[in-house]
Amino acid sequence: MSAELLSVRNVEAGYRRRLVVLRGVSLSVREGQVVALLGSNGAGKTTLLRTVMGLIPDQPEKGEVRFRGALLNGRDPDAITRLGVALVPEGRGIFPELTVAENLQLAGYARRYTRSDLDAVLDRFPVLRERGRQLAGTLSGGEQQMLAVARALLLRPSLLLLDEPSLGLAPRVVAEIFSTLRSLNQEGMTLLLVEQNARMALEVAHYGYVLEAGRLVLEGPADRLREDPNVQELYLGVQREASPKGFRRWRPKRRWA
Amino acid sequence: MTLAAQYVANGLASGGLYALVALGIVLLYRSSRVLNFAHGDLCTLGAFLALSALQAGWPYAASVAAGLVGAGLASAGFYQVLVRPVREGTVLGLVITTLGFALFLGGFMAWVWGTDTKPFPSPMSDVRVYRLGGVVISELTAGSLAAALVLVALLSLLVQRTPLGLAMRAVAQNPVAAQLLGVPARRVLAATWALAGMLGASAGVLLAPVLLLDPFMMLDPFLKGFAAAVLGGMDSLPGAVVGGLTLGVAESLFAGYVSVKFKATLSFLVIVAVLLLKPEGLFGRPFERRV
Ligand SMILES: Nc1ncnc2c1ncn2[C@@H]1O[C@H](COP(=O)(O)OP(=O)(O)OP(=O)(O)O)[C@@H](O)[C@H]1O
Numbered sequence: 001m002s003a004e005l006l007s008v009r010n011v012e013a014g015y016r017r018r019l020v021v022l023r024g025v026s027l028s029v030r031e032g033q034v035v036a037l038l039g040s041n042g043a044g045k046t047t048l049l050r051t052v053m054g055l056i057p058d059q060p061e062k063g064e065v066r067f068r069g070a071l072l073n074g075r076d077p078d079a080i081t082r083l084g085v086a087l088v089p090e091g092r093g094i095f096p097e098l099t100v101a102e103n104l105q106l107a108g109y110a111r112r113y114t115r116s117d118l119d120a121v122l123d124r125f126p127v128l129r130e131r132g133r134q135l136a137g138t139l140s141g142g143e144q145q146m147l148a149v150a151r152a153l154l155l156r157p158s159l160l161l162l163d164e165p166s167l168g169l170a171p172r173v174v175a176e177i178f179s180t181l182r183s184l185n186q187e188g189m190t191l192l193l194v195e196q197n198a199r200m201a202l203e204v205a206h207y208g209y210v211l212e213a214g215r216l217v218l219e220g221p222a223d224r225l226r227e228d229p230n231v232q233e234l235y236l237g238v239q240r241e242a243s244p245k246g247f248r249r250w251r252p253k254r255r256w257a
Numbered sequence: 258m259t260l261a262a263q264y265v266a267n268g269l270a271s272g273g274l275y276a277l278v279a280l281g282i283v284l285l286y287r288s289s290r291v292l293n294f295a296h297g298d299l300c301t302l303g304a305f306l307a308l309s310a311l312q313a314g315w316p317y318a319a320s321v322a323a324g325l326v327g328a329g330l331a332s333a334g335f336y337q338v339l340v341r342p343v344r345e346g347t348v349l350g351l352v353i354t355t356l357g358f359a360l361f362l363g364g365f366m367a368w369v370w371g372t373d374t375k376p377f378p379s380p381m382s383d384v385r386v387y388r389l390g391g392v393v394i395s396e397l398t399a400g401s402l403a404a405a406l407v408l409v410a411l412l413s414l415l416v417q418r419t420p421l422g423l424a425m426r427a428v429a430q431n432p433v434a435a436q437l438l439g440v441p442a443r444r445v446l447a448a449t450w451a452l453a454g455m456l457g458a459s460a461g462v463l464l465a466p467v468l469l470l471d472p473f474m475m476l477d478p479f480l481k482g483f484a485a486a487v488l489g490g491m492d493s494l495p496g497a498v499v500g501g502l503t504l505g506v507a508e509s510l511f512a513g514y515v516s517v518k519f520k521a522t523l524s525f526l527v528i529v530a531v532l533l534l535k536p537e538g539l540f541g542r543p544f545e546r547r548v
């Protein structure tokens with residue numbers, strides 16, 4: 001089995017105005033894997049990624065986050081980034097009033113990248129090459145997402161975290177993003193992917209976790225999750241056979257709760 | 258006509274210094290969303306430090322540099338020790354923090370240097386004058402305006418053309434996203450505060466020969482710089498420069514043609530008028546929440 005890159009152990013975390021969001025979460029991401037993290041709105045997926053990156057001051061409250069064995073608790077986000085973990089945040093986090101070129105240039109602030117690194121990334125997203133002098137805020141949603149991923153790649157991370165990269169994008173663009181993720185993984189990149197689009201996520205992922213109300217309720221290899229009846233009904237929108245009385249329950253029952 | 262030109266020339270000269278003060282205020286406001294009421298006192302501190310260096314026999318340039326570095330360090334230190342920890346709190350908490358620091362600095366300067374006004378030397382003379390047509394302008398005035406414009410140009414080069422400037426703009430727009438790219442946002446902000454302190458100190462050093470130096474020298478120029486910043490839109494560096502020059506010229510014309518006594522009131526009128534008519538200022542964009 002490959003080495004463990006990211007290890008999250010019994011993490012409890014929250015915000016100042018909402019003390020407990022994660023209630024003891026443990027997960028692990030191994031080198032070369034694509035791991036999907038599924039869960040409905042407000043389950044705490046973003047909170048988990050933010051906790052890993054050190055973006056919530058003084059969190060996690062309890063538990064440990066380790067990257068290649070090194071404790072991340074209490075480190076600054078920029079230091080964690082320099083260790084080799086990159087996050088493409090929810091909402092993309094581009095700088096709307098900087099040009100596309102400047103957005104890319106920033107990724108080289110802490111650690112310079114070479115011309116050929118840049119070319120490799122731009123070859124992956126050729127639109128960005130044409131848009132260099134345009135303000136990033138004027139890019140389309142799909143182009144902004146590509147910019148966000150491109151910037152993260154220029155950091156040359158060993159682990160890439162993505163928070164809902166498909167949010168708000170047209171199906172064709174979503175497919176494009178996912179095919180990029182798949183080829184990145186084939187080239188050796190390890191990914192932790194938070195997604196609402198469970199179907200796509202479970203297609204690229206090797207392993208998956210389901211987070212509900214701050215707890216992991218299910219985990220397993222992606223193909224097993226795809227077959228799981230609860231996952232099918234809640235995240236894949238598969239219609240179950242009608243109940244004996246002939247109508248569907250208005251709310252799906254979660255067998256794991 | 259020459260009279261009007263004379264007023265404009267005088268106005269530009271003081272406007273250049275208002276612009277320097279305004280730049281310091283705007284630099285901090287747009288990167289930290291902090292209104293730094295201690296900015297004026299940091300300017301004065303820089304001038305006092307330079308004066309002490311001069312009195313210790315240092316050459317003029319080295320003394321000014323010492324003043325700039327001292328004020329920059331004080332400003333960055335203030336950010337690291339007090340502003341950053343309080344930032345999580347309320348806007349009111351921040352305002353009170355900067356007011357408190359202003360009072361502290363005022364007291365500190367009175368304690369170290371005394372409250373009596375002191376002459377401040379300048380390599381430029383205020384009796385030697387240049388004549389352009391009918392307009393008379395002293396070497397000191399012309400030199401101050403030139404120095405202010407050079408500093409503005411250097412600042413814009415730094416902000417627009419260097420990696421640090423790019424990081425400063427990024428951190429101002431979205432500090433979290435900047436950190437996620439490995440930019441040490443806190444250090445960049447500390448550098449921004451240091452830069453604002455240095456700009457302020459240079460305004461202090463340029464004003465001190467004219468106003469004479471005492472711990473409260475910057476009270477009035479700070480208010481003018483603040484008005485200029487509001488006029489320019491609080492968020493915009495070019496806005497601060499245009500705001501400063503406009504305010505300087507408007508004030509000088511007002512003093513010449515209307516009333517010298519109410520000259521000081523004009524900056525207050527400008528603030529009120531801008532807030533009523535165009536709250537986003539000349540160069541600011543309409544208010545949007547930062548992401
Ligand atoms: N800054 C904050 N302060 C207080 N509570 C927060 C904050 N951010 C998120 N929360 C709360 O934490 C819970 C988990 O939020 P989180 O954003 O992690 O969910 P999520 O799983 O990413 O949801 P989504 O799929 O909608 O993005 C929610 O109930 C949310 O209201």
Ligand SMILES: [Mg+2]
Nearest residue numbers: 045046047090
């Ligand atoms: Mg989320």
